[in-house]
Amino acid sequence: MLQTLLNAWKIADLRKKILFTAMIILVFRIGSAITIPFVNIGEGGILGASGGGGSFLDYLNMLTGDAFNYATILAMSITPYINSSIIMQLLAVAIPALERLQKEGEEGRKKIATITRYVTIGLAVMQSIAYYFYLRNGGADPNTATFLLKQASGAPYTGFFAFLQAAVIVVVLTAGAGLTMWLGERINVNGIGNGVSMILFAGIIARIPSMVTQLYSPNGGYISKGGVWVPLSLIAGVAMLGMIAFIVWMDNAERRIPVQYTKHVVGRKMYGGQSSHIPIKVNMSGVMPVIFASSILSLPPTVQMFLPEARIGTGLAAFFSVFSHQNPAYLPIYFILIIGFAYFYSSIQYDPTEMSNNIRNNHGMIPGYRPGEPTVMYIRRILNRITLLGALMLSVVALFPIAFSLISTGILHWTKTVEAGSSATMTISMGGTSIIIMVGVALETVKQLESQMMLRHYKGFLD
Numbered sequence: 001m002l003q004t005l006l007n008a009w010k011i012a013d014l015r016k017k018i019l020f021t022a023m024i025i026l027v028f029r030i031g032s033a034i035t036i037p038f039v040n041i042g043e044g045g046i047l048g049a050s051g052g053g054g055s056f057l058d059y060l061n062m063l064t065g066d067a068f069n070y071a072t073i074l075a076m077s078i079t080p081y082i083n084s085s086i087i088m089q090l091l092a093v094a095i096p097a098l099e100r101l102q103k104e105g106e107e108g109r110k111k112i113a114t115i116t117r118y119v120t121i122g123l124a125v126m127q128s129i130a131y132y133f134y135l136r137n138g139g140a141d142p143n144t145a146t147f148l149l150k151q152a153s154g155a156p157y158t159g160f161f162a163f164l165q166a167a168v169i170v171v172v173l174t175a176g177a178g179l180t181m182w183l184g185e186r187i188n189v190n191g192i193g194n195g196v197s198m199i200l201f202a203g204i205i206a207r208i209p210s211m212v213t214q215l216y217s218p219n220g221g222y223i224s225k226g227g228v229w230v231p232l233s234l235i236a237g238v239a240m241l242g243m244i245a246f247i248v249w250m251d252n253a254e255r256r257i258p259v260q261y262t263k264h265v266v267g268r269k270m271y272g273g274q275s276s277h278i279p280i281k282v283n284m285s286g287v288m289p290v291i292f293a294s295s296i297l298s299l300p301p302t303v304q305m306f307l308p309e310a311r312i313g314t315g316l317a318a319f320f321s322v323f324s325h326q327n328p329a330y331l332p333i334y335f336i337l338i339i340g341f342a343y344f345y346s347s348i349q350y351d352p353t354e355m356s357n358n359i360r361n362n363h364g365m366i367p368g369y370r371p372g373e374p375t376v377m378y379i380r381r382i383l384n385r386i387t388l389l390g391a392l393m394l395s396v397v398a399l400f401p402i403a404f405s406l407i408s409t410g411i412l413h414w415t416k417t418v419e420a421g422s423s424a425t426m427t428i429s430m431g432g433t434s435i436i437i438m439v440g441v442a443l444e445t446v447k448q449l450e451s452q453m454m455l456r457h458y459k460g461f462l463d
Contacts, residue, residue: 008449014192021191024183025202031074031179032067032203036172038149038165039135045069046135046147057134059298062434065203066210071135071147076124076177078184078199084120085196086288088112093348117181124177128170135169193445201441204434228415232408239404240435243397247439250393253282255386257379261364276364278355280383283390285345287436290398292345293337294433297323297330325402326409334402335395342391343384352379397436 008014035041047061047069061068064077092098092112101108135147136156148165150156157165184195191198256277300323322329356375365371369378 004446004449004453008453011453014449014452017190017192021187021193021198024187024191024195025198028074028180028183028199028202029065029206031176032065032072032077032206033070034073036071036073036075037168039071039147039169040149041071041147046071059294062207063200063203065206067203071131073172073176074180075131076127076173076180077203078177078180078196080124080127080177081116081120081181081184081196083123084116087119088116089348120181121174121178124174125170128173128177131173132166132169136166193441193448197437197441197444200437204438207434228411232411236404239400243400243435244439246393247397247436248443250283250390250397251281251440251443254279255282255382256280257382258367259359259364260367261362278359280350280386281390282386283393284349284386285342285390285394286440287394287433288345289338289341289391290394290433290436292341293334293398296337297334325405328406331399331402331406334399338395338398339388339391342387342394346383346387350383352376352383355379394436398433 005018008018045066047057057068060077060079063079063082064075067077068075088098092102098112101112104111138146146156148156156162180199184199187193187195187198256279259276259278261274261276300320321327322333324330353376356371356379359365359375360371366375366378369375
């Protein structure tokens with residue numbers, strides 16, 4: 001990977017693209033540190049004060065690189081655009097007009113991209129309004145004061161100034177989401193890699209120093225506590241490296257379906273007669289099943305955060321506790337959802353009937369299977385097996401940090417390192433979703449650099 005970057009740096013055109021991408025990421029990180037007007041956020045941020053562990057807000061904060069937690073102008077980050085893209089993908093399956101646009105080539109894709117931008121702004125407005133009310137209510141803790149600036153007497157502003165606060169906050173957050181979307185598109189046009197992925201990558205990378213500090217800081221880190229905390233911290237570090245290696249192996253794994261092309265004459269030339277294959281990645285859905293599953297599971301804790309404690313009875317409390325990371329029932333539910341969404345997303349991406357028709361139209365066939373329904377059944381069977389294998393691999397990566405947290409908590413209580421009933425636990429702050437995104441973006445960017453160098457016939461690389 002480093003050698004590829006060094007070789008790319010020697011090419012003037014690629015060097016400009018790398019520098020442009022780095023500049024865009026720098027602008028994004030600067031915007032993620034500028035607080036929006038009319039807010040008063042403490043050192044721990046809004047999530048640190050409200051204790052929203054396991055909620056959708058924690059998930060958003062992970063994607064924004066802590067910008068959400070500290071109410072910055074880019075607090076919405078790229079999440080409205082991601083949600084808009086997912087919605088458009090799903091609607092393209094259900095709405096024939098959008099499906100036709102997808103098949104119209106470049107012009108159709110441009111129209112869909114324009115619709116996606118408008119949907120992004122709409123989602124950003126709704127999320128910004130919800131974020132304003134969350135700031136005004138002071139988070140989930142009813143004893144927490146509002147995070148908005150107040151009058152000298154300590155009372156919240158009312159009337160025109162309250163309206164001005166709300167309008168400015170919503171407009172600034174919406175503009176920040178639009179700016180982030182524009183920055184991502186600039187990377188697509190003038191930079192290296194996928195713009196959305198690079199912005200997500202930058203946000204996740206920004207959290208690594210705090211994760212290392214949480215584990216190994218001499219003042220307050222896990223390892224500074226001594227005793228059983230030391231081996232657990234070392235195991236956590238080794239496990240993180242192991243997960244990265246496992247994701248790299250999983251990302252490169254593929255199943256190749258052999259295809260034999262028959263000879264045919266077109267004019268005076270004969271074509272075909274060679275053997276080829278259709279590569280299908282084992283992890284064909286990428287990180288999307290994990291994102292979908294974690295989004296669904298984080299909705300009940302988020303609803304709980306907005307309900308007054310007096311209205312949450314014993315039954316509701318038991319229901320909400322199931323969706324907490326500390327509950328063992330969370331693991332099997334998460335596992336089932338990942339498997340289900342993996343099959344759902346692969347069914348959107350791959351159509352066995354269309355693949356069979358494309359093979360037949362190109363005068364090809366899968367050895368041992370006749371064109372038509374036998375080929376469709378064979379491809380469907382292969383896709384189902386690969387989807388299951390890929391979903392199981394994703395589940396290992398996504399569930400390991402949660403399982404490690406539960407096991408380490410049990411060890412700490414068993415060794416009486418913490419008192420019984422204490423909430424002290426050891427968590428890996430960088431979850432499986434973050435690691436999959438980070439490693440996947442890094443690998444995809446390197447592959448793009450390699451392909452661009454090959455197109456330029458870069459001798460140093462080919463050697």
